[in-house]
Amino acid sequence: MKLNEILGTEFPIIQGGMANIATGEFAAACSNAGALGMIATGGWDADRLRREIRRARELTDKPFGVNLMLMNPCADEMAGVIAEEGVQVVTTGAGNPGKYIPAWKEAGIKVLPVVAAAVLAKRLERYGIDAVIAEGTESGGHVGEMTTMALVPQVIDAVDVPVVAAGGIASGRQMAAALALGACGVQVGTCLLASEECPIHDNYKQAVLKAKDSDTVVTGRSVGGPVRCLKNRMTREYLALEKRGATLEELETVTLGGLRRAVFDGDMDTGSVMAGQVAGMLREIRPLRQIFEELYQGGKAVLESVNREWQ
Numbered sequence: 001m002k003l004n005e006i007l008g009t010e011f012p013i014i015q016g017g018m019a020n021i022a023t024g025e026f027a028a029a030c031s032n033a034g035a036l037g038m039i040a041t042g043g044w045d046a047d048r049l050r051r052e053i054r055r056a057r058e059l060t061d062k063p064f065g066v067n068l069m070l071m072n073p074c075a076d077e078m079a080g081v082i083a084e085e086g087v088q089v090v091t092t093g094a095g096n097p098g099k100y101i102p103a104w105k106e107a108g109i110k111v112l113p114v115v116a117a118a119v120l121a122k123r124l125e126r127y128g129i130d131a132v133i134a135e136g137t138e139s140g141g142h143v144g145e146m147t148t149m150a151l152v153p154q155v156i157d158a159v160d161v162p163v164v165a166a167g168g169i170a171s172g173r174q175m176a177a178a179l180a181l182g183a184c185g186v187q188v189g190t191c192l193l194a195s196e197e198c199p200i201h202d203n204y205k206q207a208v209l210k211a212k213d214s215d216t217v218v219t220g221r222s223v224g225g226p227v228r229c230l231k232n233r234m235t236r237e238y239l240a241l242e243k244r245g246a247t248l249e250e251l252e253t254v255t256l257g258g259l260r261r262a263v264f265d266g267d268m269d270t271g272s273v274m275a276g277q278v279a280g281m282l283r284e285i286r287p288l289r290q291i292f293e294e295l296y297q298g299g300k301a302v303l304e305s306v307n308r309e310w311q
Contacts (some may be wrong), residue, residue, distance in 0.1 A: 001162055003185025006110065006131060007089060010034035011296045012185030014112075015192060018141070018274070019043065020263045021200055024055035029197040030123070031062035033288035036089060040067045046077035053085045063088040065110075067126060070095030072297060080254050083107040091187075092198070094142060096120070101127040114166070114187075116144020118158040129197025131162040133187050138168030139262060140276035143218060143228050149181070156182040170278035172298015176306070179299060188295070190276035195288045203266030205285060207273055214281035219255075223248045232272040234258060294310045 003012035015022065015030040016236040019042025027037030037060070039052050049066070056064050066087050068078055071094040079100040079141035082090055090097075090104055093114045104111050110130040115121045121132045134155040136148025144151075156163045165178035178186050192198055193208045207230055217235050220226045222242045229235055237253045255272055262271030 001184060002163065003131070003164060005184055006162060006184070007036050009036050011292050013292055013295060014038060014065075014091070014166075014185070014187040016139070016166065016187050016189030017041075017069075017093065018189055020067070020259050021198065022067070022161075022194075023199065024052035025059060027052075027064045027263045028056045028062075030192070031056075031060045031064045032290055033197075034292050035288075037062075037064040038062065038067045038089075038091060039217055041069055043072065044078070045074045049078050050081050050085060051223075053081070053087060063078035065089030065091060065131045067091045067093065068097070068100075069093050070097060079103070082109065085139060090216065096124070098124065098127050101129065108200060108238060110166065115155065116146060116156045118151070121155045122158045123161075125159045125161055130182065131164055132159060133164040133166050134183075135187070136165075136167030137218075137228070138277045140216070140228050140279075141274045143167075143226050145226075147176070152178065152183055157158060168276060168278055168294075170281050172295055172300075173298030173302050174278070175295050176302035186295070190278050191282060191291055191295075192278075192288065193275060194282045194285050195291055196285055197288050200263050201266030203268050204262055204273060207268050208275055208279045209282055209284070211275065211279035211282070213277070216275060216277050220251070223251060227272070227274065228266075228276060228280065230275050232271070232273060233269045234272065267308060
């Protein structure tokens with residue numbers, strides 16, 4: 001089954017959960033443009049999440065969802081808000097959402113956990129999830145170790161539910177590759193940073209547009225919290241501290257508040273400029289609708305071309 005049929009959207013595309021970026025307003029804009037918009041909870045509390053859900057509902061009559069980061073200390077309360085507010089879809093990251101799934105399913109919510117390994121996908125399938133998002137290490141923000149090309153087919157072979165591909169997808173060619181692997185659709189994030197509607201500082205957008213293929217780096221591996229960002233002074237200091245064996249507390253002095261500095265203040269030196277490896281492919285600021293249309297139509301065109309050539 002195609003992802004758009006599962007979600008009730010025009011395109012088989014989910015907007016990835018991006019902390020401090022994916023507000024109710026941005027999620028609604030993505031939904032209105034034909035994808036599934038997602039509100040990212042990040043470091044919010046339950047009250048803020050409820051306000052953002054209601055704001056999204058004011059701005060769109062299309063389906064939208066919430067991405068819950070399970071490491072958030074308010075996760076229990078926010079899981080309750082998600083059920084109470086009648087959100088259509090929930091995606092989860094950084095943990096096992098098993099204890100929340102019964103309440104979400106009772107509320108009629110579709111549940112799509114994000115996984116970085118096939119073993120977790122198989123474990124979560126027992127909870128009655130609707131699909132799983134297999135996210136490769138190419139993505140921005142918190143990452144696993146496996147690449148999308150290796151991860152997606154192994155997750156597909158491990159579970160019987162539909163699988164969404166994520167990580168390293170910013171063009172029709174890459175969407176076609178994900179569908180060829182057997183995915184029912186895709187989740188994208190980095191390419192949306194270069195959208196007119198994305199609420200990040202213009203410095204952030206320009207940094208993404210200027211990025212080359214090798215301009216991202218992963219920090220935090222030494223403490224079990226790998227994060228992919230654009231290279232800058234902060235990442236250089238962080239990696240130097242990691243190499244010296246610094247403690248988590250020492251490392252956090254470098255990154256504390258870094259994402260907010262990048263998103264809101266446009267600090268490209270000491271901010272955490274989260275972006276995936278496909279940043280090197282982005283060259284212009286475009287409307288969300290155009291980005292989604294080109295992903296979908298471009299993907300179809302590539303698949304049709306390949307079919308003709310290989311017949």
